[in-house]
Amino acid sequence: MMRYTGRSLFSKASHCVGAMLIFAALGSTPAAAESPERSAIIGGSVVDLDGGAPVHDAIVLIEGERITAIGAAGDIAVPQGAEVTDVNGAWLIPGLMNMHVHLGLKLPGKMAAELANETEGELTLRMAHSARLSLEAGVTTIRLPGDDRHGDIALKKAIERGQAHGPRIFSAGEALVITGGHGSEAGVEYADGPAQLIKAARREISAGASWVKILISGGIATDGGDISEALMTPGEINAVIDAAHRFGAKVAAHSGSPQATSIAVDAGVDSIEHGYFLDRPTLRKMKKAGTWLVPTIVVSQPATAPFFEKIGSPQWYLARRDSVGKEHWKALQMAIEEGLNIALGTDQLPHEPNDGTTATAREAQYYVEAGMTPLEALRAATIEPARMLGADDDIGSLEVGKYADIVAVPGDPTEDIKALREIVFVMKGGRVYRNDLAR
Numbered sequence: 001m002m003r004y005t006g007r008s009l010f011s012k013a014s015h016c017v018g019a020m021l022i023f024a025a026l027g028s029t030p031a032a033a034e035s036p037e038r039s040a041i042i043g044g045s046v047v048d049l050d051g052g053a054p055v056h057d058a059i060v061l062i063e064g065e066r067i068t069a070i071g072a073a074g075d076i077a078v079p080q081g082a083e084v085t086d087v088n089g090a091w092l093i094p095g096l097m098n099m100h101v102h103l104g105l106k107l108p109g110k111m112a113a114e115l116a117n118e119t120e121g122e123l124t125l126r127m128a129h130s131a132r133l134s135l136e137a138g139v140t141t142i143r144l145p146g147d148d149r150h151g152d153i154a155l156k157k158a159i160e161r162g163q164a165h166g167p168r169i170f171s172a173g174e175a176l177v178i179t180g181g182h183g184s185e186a187g188v189e190y191a192d193g194p195a196q197l198i199k200a201a202r203r204e205i206s207a208g209a210s211w212v213k214i215l216i217s218g219g220i221a222t223d224g225g226d227i228s229e230a231l232m233t234p235g236e237i238n239a240v241i242d243a244a245h246r247f248g249a250k251v252a253a254h255s256g257s258p259q260a261t262s263i264a265v266d267a268g269v270d271s272i273e274h275g276y277f278l279d280r281p282t283l284r285k286m287k288k289a290g291t292w293l294v295p296t297i298v299v300s301q302p303a304t305a306p307f308f309e310k311i312g313s314p315q316w317y318l319a320r321r322d323s324v325g326k327e328h329w330k331a332l333q334m335a336i337e338e339g340l341n342i343a344l345g346t347d348q349l350p351h352e353p354n355d356g357t358t359a360t361a362r363e364a365q366y367y368v369e370a371g372m373t374p375l376e377a378l379r380a381a382t383i384e385p386a387r388m389l390g391a392d393d394d395i396g397s398l399e400v401g402k403y404a405d406i407v408a409v410p411g412d413p414t415e416d417i418k419a420l421r422e423i424v425f426v427m428k429g430g431r432v433y434r435n436d437l438a439r
């Protein structure tokens, strides 16, 4: 393992009026005012996500929240007065993205019991804490496919206003649950039929959701319906997707079932979550339609076993998890073989300890173990999610004009994805949130 002795050369950001005016002109959020006006990252190697040669001994210049120049040290001058961070031989990659996160995650067993009476305020503060830890773990963008009571929307706004610190958030608000289906409580009625589901989708969009999450098959975490059963009807699935798309919102479908997936793909769903059981014809259909797969493979594999022990998961839950592990792995391997669009997601907190690293890094490592090249896995954790979100003009790669969401790791992740296991520097929107190199 390499060790770094690099010192941070920068001083505290100054909040001058000039900087405020520039940020105002760019239409930035108040959070931008906390980024230094001008900064530079020197001494790193910038990874090329298109597979080209990296830029060694690079200089990355940042103004406010965005990257203004990237090049070799000989070609670019660091402007006077810029705050300089020397990453001392580390590798620079775009901020990681995790597309399946529930910041308010509450799973059956001891965890659910402890959180049973959690108030809205407590929930939102717990989510804010997790958001901060996610960011420090190198994850600068997350998609939240279903959190309770709109804590996610409140947090998204607070982060944009600079009142809380965390990744950029794309959220689905509350997931749309059908009576008796995944995520439901016994004896409680939820949204059923096209009309109620359309209303529920519009309610979430009007609350601030840019995605709509539907649960079209059974799942691991609740006893409602078999994981491989298509629980939502084609009429319901079509209605929700149509309603969401009319508002410009995208739709993520939790699915473990080939039948349910097939119906959703025909209806134009944007992403399939988990895909615990997927056969080759269904995967080919997804490939043809350009549907995204967000594997969350880490939840069904051995790396997460200690986590489920820690939260006191009940026996039925562990059995349900074990029952899908092998099929889930096969589906992922086939999806990689078929060349599907894959965006990284964990269904665990991005920073959750897993096998000596975080859930996010372990998920990427699983992708390589299942057949991706390290470069493909790195893309699945960066530019591919940005494409899925339709945000690749702003995030997902280190390019001039994009947000300065930058992470440093000790080695070249395109050679060995395990480099992601150790994050040593995190910048989001030009502001440094972690710098182990300065210690």
Ligand SMILES: [Zn+2]
Pocket (backbone or CB within 6 Å): 100, 102, 145, 347
């Ligand atoms: Zn989930």
